[in-house]
Structure formats: structure tokens, C-alpha cells
Amino acid sequence: MTRADRLRPGDLAREHGLSAQAVRNYEDDGILPPAPRGDHGYRHYTPVHAQALRAFLTLRPGFGHQGAAAILRAANAGDEEAVLRLVERGHAEMLRDRGTLDEAAAALAALxxxxxxxxxxxxxxxxxxxxxxxxxxxxxxxxxxxxxxxxxxxxxxxxxxxxxxxxxxxxxxxxxxxxxxxxxxxxxxxxxxxxxxVGPLEEALGAWRSRLRLRGRAMLDGTAELSAYLRLRGL
Structure with missing residues (x-):
């Protein structure tokens, strides 16, 4: 690791408006891969860690905190099959939510x-x-x-x-x-x-559809950052 590749917790934190302690907590939770330690026990992060954090925080709005954390832990373990399975599960849940919304909207429209x-x-x-x-x-x-x-x-x-x-x-x-x-x-x-x-319920369904749209875009953004992270890890 070159000196230019050595990043401190604060370097990763600034990009996302986090605290340095939050970055360390993410490493302790397995969301970031283990960081090498210097002679004095200080953590030295790398661009790979920075991309892992970027992927996690971008995945989180679409897959939820637990879902995004599970995806990153699988990636850090080098388990590509588990990563893909977790991503596919998130998309399947999204598809079920869309189906439920469409059925409810069709029920109201049929009145x-x-x-x-x-x-x-x-x-x-x-x-x-x-x-x-x-x-x-x-x-x-x-x-x-x-x-x-x-x-x-x-x-x-x-x-x-x-x-x-x-x-x-x-x-x-x-x-x-x-x-x-x-x-x-x-x-x-x-x-x-x-x-x-039924008017207020139609409004509620419209708000639900907007939330699903935002979640879908977040899932796309998150998987793009995840793909970049997997490439850095050689997966």
C-alpha cells in the first residue's frame, strides 16, 4: 500500500458527512473490510474501503440498512453468489410490492x-x-x-x-x-x-407509487456502486 492510498477514518467520513467513529463502527460491523493497522495501531483505509462505504450508503435507501449490510458482508467475504442472491431478493421484494400496489389500484379503478x-x-x-x-x-x-x-x-x-x-x-x-x-x-x-x-385512498396509493419509484432508482444507483466495489475486490 502506497502512502497515497492510505486514508484515515476522517477522510472516508468527510465525503458522506459522517463522523470518523461511524466509519470505524461500520468496519466493526463487517460492512467495511478489515483495515490494516499501522505501527501505532491506527487504521489505514484504502480506496477499496472508500468504495465499500460508498456502495453501502448508496444501497441503503433501496435495500434498507440490514439488506445493504448483508450485501456488503457477503462481498467482503468474497461470496459473489450470496451477493447476487441478496440483490435478487431485494428486487423480488420490490416486484411483489409493485404487484400489491397494482392490485389495490385496479380494485379502486374497478369501482x-x-x-x-x-x-x-x-x-x-x-x-x-x-x-x-x-x-x-x-x-x-x-x-x-x-x-x-x-x-x-x-x-x-x-x-x-x-x-x-x-x-x-x-x-x-x-x-x-x-x-x-x-x-x-x-x-x-x-x-x-x-x-x-375512496379519494384519500387513491392519494395514499399515489404516494406509495412515488416511494416505490424513488426506491427503484435508489436500487439502481446502489447496485452500480456495488458493481464498482466488486471489481475493485476482483469479484
Missing amino acids: APQDDRPTRGAPSVGALAHQLGIHPATLRKWERAGILHAERDSVTGYRRYPPAAVRDAHLARQLRRGGYPLSQIAAAVARVREAGG
Whole structure:
């Protein structure tokens, strides 16, 4: 190692606005490879360490702290297969998140505009089941799960579904088609019910999509820095 290649913890820290102690902690956690020590026990870092830190901090927004740390530890161990597996796992999780978001967005889009508006009358369990193309027993099951809130006819005592319940039933049917369990459907419907309509949920999905977009770009940036680090290590 030449003198020009010798870097102190502070040299690595300044690039990222960190403390020198944070750099040393990353080495102790295995995120940076072990640094050689000088005659007085001081750590001597190299451009390889600098790139390892750069890769970790760039990976972190896309893969999370634990995910990025695991990737760097595998790289420092020279285990290229483990590195690739961890990166692929992160992308697979991202793809699942996108799929879940798309299913939720499709469920909202499938709701007819009038589903969120007052309508005349309140259908019975049979009428609503026919409207949705499902069995009446399914509606009763959804009611027990807290997805629907039926009213009782004051004369007959039969179930009647007010406009908000009809809207909730349409949303539940679409989410069920997307494979959502009843517990998650109940939570989504409760949010719509509390907000007074699907508009706030659409806004939440839009914010979720923006976060996924940023995370996807962060994953691209992180893997580029990781690739540079792997080349420096000869992997």
C-alpha cells in the first residue's frame, strides 16, 4: 500500500458527512473490510474501503440498512453468489410490492363512479349478492369479518345495505379477486370508511407509487456502486 492510498477514518467520513467513529463502527460491523493497522495501531483505509462505504450508503435507501449490510458482508467475504442472491431478493421484494400496489389500484379503478355516491334504496343481501355475482353467504362472512356494516329493516328485520356498505362490498370483491385475505380487506375498507370515500385512498396509493419509484432508482444507483466495489475486490 502506497502512502497515497492510505486514508484515515476522517477522510472516508468527510465525503458522506459522517463522523470518523461511524466509519470505524461500520468496519466493526463487517460492512467495511478489515483495515490494516499501522505501527501505532491506527487504521489505514484504502480506496477499496472508500468504495465499500460508498456502495453501502448508496444501497441503503433501496435495500434498507440490514439488506445493504448483508450485501456488503457477503462481498467482503468474497461470496459473489450470496451477493447476487441478496440483490435478487431485494428486487423480488420490490416486484411483489409493485404487484400489491397494482392490485389495490385496479380494485379502486374497478369501482363504478356511482359506488361512492348516495343511491336510492338499500338492497337486501340477495340483491347485493346478485349485483356482485357472489353467494349471499359470502356477504354474511364479510360482515362477520368487519368488512360490511348491514342495517336491519325495521319491519322485516332483514339485512339492508346502505350506499356506503354497497361501496365497501364492491371494493371488497375487487380486493378479494386480487388475492387479499379478509383481514387486509377489512383494514382497507375501514380506511375508506373513515375517510368518507375512496379519494384519500387513491392519494395514499399515489404516494406509495412515488416511494416505490424513488426506491427503484435508489436500487439502481446502489447496485452500480456495488458493481464498482466488486471489481475493485476482483469479484
